[in-house]
Amino acid sequence: MTSPDAKNAADLIITGCTALVHDDHEQIDFVEDATIVVRDGLIETVTTDDLADTPAAERIDARGQIAMPGLVNCHTHAPMVALRGIAEDLPLEEWFNDVIWPIESNLTDKDVELGARLACAEMIRGGVTCFADHYFSMDAVAAVVAGCGMRANLGEAYFSSQGAEGRERSLDFALRQRGGADGRITTSLAPHAPYTVDDADLAATAHLAREHELLVHIHAAENRDQTDTSLARHGRTPIEILQGAGLLDVDLLIAHGTGIVERDLPVLAGATGRVAVASAPRGYLKFAWPTTTPVRALRKLGIPVGLGTDGAASNSSLDVWDAMALTALVQKSTEGDPRWLTARQALHHATLQSARAVGLGESVGSLAPGRKADIILVDLSGPHTQPVHDLPAALVHSARSSDVRTTIVDGRVLMRDRELQTLDVAGIVDELGERMPSLIDRSHGRKIQDYDA
């Protein structure tokens, strides 16, 4: 590409696809028989012109496929795939206190690295090009992101029980790693939750976020119990606690928010920061929580609601496509309105709103010139997606993550025709399997934290 002869050659040209784009009003639209030109990791153009004569280092014939912005997993704990299935059919408190937090006291950097590699393999195969991760040993995750080619927003989690050190380590990580992996890594400060991080630490976090222009990624109002407990103990909801700490005046990504209640809405409406919520509905059903993220109320306030999977130890998978379909279904059911959260709305959550939620609203989430070339190609030729009377519905309700054939990040093909290009699943699984006995051992009786919210 840098030789004089190929100076004008595009890096990648995708031809013959139907491209999912956003119109001037940000509505989902489709361009048939589209050609997408990628240069220097960016989308140069999405056009119906015939560019058969334009030189390109690589061409992908995508006839019969849909090109979409890559999916964004707005809230996960990627390395927890190592614990997939370890604690099934339990309420949240037992899940945390009896299984997850005891096991996490065993975590090593190597476990985190292997978990992150497996998670990235799963996500790339599911059409996820970017994920917002909130976990421990995040330098190991950053190294995996650098190696596998994905994009990520990474935050080192902390509790107040760790003292000032936790918060300092989170800041150090965020400053040291941001801009890494050729700019594919952005970072956030990652306080765990209002029930594990005290008001002083939350206020200090808000201060640091403003000073260093960092996103804050936090669990809050995860479920209604947490809101009720917070009201009983502090007279304030978790959202009001965030407000009191100044966190609504910085860029803030709130995970879950199924415990957001009516009195929180004016509080959120008064936020001066870019506040977003990540919804991961599968886990809420699995934990039998009484409510889900109040998407309709949040949208009325203009708050973006991105899609996420949470960790695989609760959600069973990192399948953002499934989160998209389930969000549409659960929102219809919760609101008692079959006309609400249409397939087009679900696709808007999965694209621009998810990009905004992780602080990348200007650079990913849309197939438009100048945006990062994070693109997936989806095959709708299978019998389960035919015929296509309604393309948004076919994508959201009939297609599955396994219909993603090609995943591209920054113009680089990470999966081609379902084959991963940068990760070796069998090798990762073998290596992880060897470490498993010591990882899941709970005989020591330790745990990293108590759940009491």
Added chain:
Amino acid sequence: MTSPDAKNAADLIITGCTALVHDDHEQIDFVEDATIVVRDGLIETVTTDDLADTPAAERIDARGQIAMPGLVNCHTHAPMVALRGIAEDLPLEEWFNDVIWPIESNLTDKDVELGARLACAEMIRGGVTCFADHYFSMDAVAAVVAGCGMRANLGEAYFSSQGAEGRERSLDFALRQRGGADGRITTSLAPHAPYTVDDADLAATAHLAREHELLVHIHAAENRDQTDTSLARHGRTPIEILQGAGLLDVDLLIAHGTGIVERDLPVLAGATGRVAVASAPRGYLKFAWPTTTPVRALRKLGIPVGLGTDGAASNSSLDVWDAMALTALVQKSTEGDPRWLTARQALHHATLQSARAVGLGESVGSLAPGRKADIILVDLSGPHTQPVHDLPAALVHSARSSDVRTTIVDGRVLMRDRELQTLDVAGIVDELGERMPSLIDRSHGRKIQDYDA
């Protein structure tokens, strides 16, 4: 196989798999490193013995795969895949009256045949080996079943608005086609619903069912509105109407039942026939119905609850695997109990209970000697299903229908390594596409029935 030399050879031997079986108490269990021997369309044995020297016409090396009973779609309208996506984001009444029933007045045998072929392709690829179909032009569906190798229970639908002719045609179909396709076809009488079939026709149906030993497959108490309307008009719930007609004293498959209410439970408890309910939860969410099938209450009565997808025009897919996962999730959420409807329970619904629901409880639904060799092989080596700390949870909550690699009915391989052996999807889609304009035309202003329930 019929030559003297091969007289003792098995037809098919599957080696090295983990086999999902049922123990003496019908609980889900697993046999590791199992070998399954198939002869004359039946499972001869499931063993851990080494049968490397046993001759077989065909061997499948299934190391690393899970062998399960094929899934049963207990309630669908297979040919409606032709209308997938045609009526999105609508309440049931508009869905029926404005779109589906006007379009269905255009249906020809050829449309039904093509729809059924596409549906069978989708189901075989999703690990479904048997389906209970309730539709029109069912001779065309029977011919497709015969050709593609699936198993099915088929019923010709009727409304009282058709006069006695509808019921007679349903009976004629049931008697003429039963035992067809080398015994793979069983049949049922298929009155549409208590709100479209009057009491006299329902009573006549019960009489015919008893006389001819036929299953009756009917929609009833589909949603709470129908129950409320029935109570207001007749002073009886739909379930009480079925009881009054004698339909609880024959073998009865009730589709949906999300409108089954407290007062119906003693009525169902008093049933003398083999009564079962098919639950298809995705559509209930999509139509924003306020309730789902009361699985826990039905199980307390010992009533089998099978899994289904309904037609793809409402459900978007015929993905029974998805119905299995969604049943677990929605039941936990509805009951407010994360410990309820475990993955093992979901697998029990998907296997023996579904087999019983369609009247095949003695012949399919379990990998046991003497049962039909309806077997699927599921690959759990993908990154989204690893590691496997909990095999039932991995199957229900992490695996997807796309992880089914091999589908076998009556010992015949219908899909091998994801490749369909008996159906050509591209050809079906092309042919269906040509017929689409006349199929979906609603300019005539007719409809086959009014929805007013």
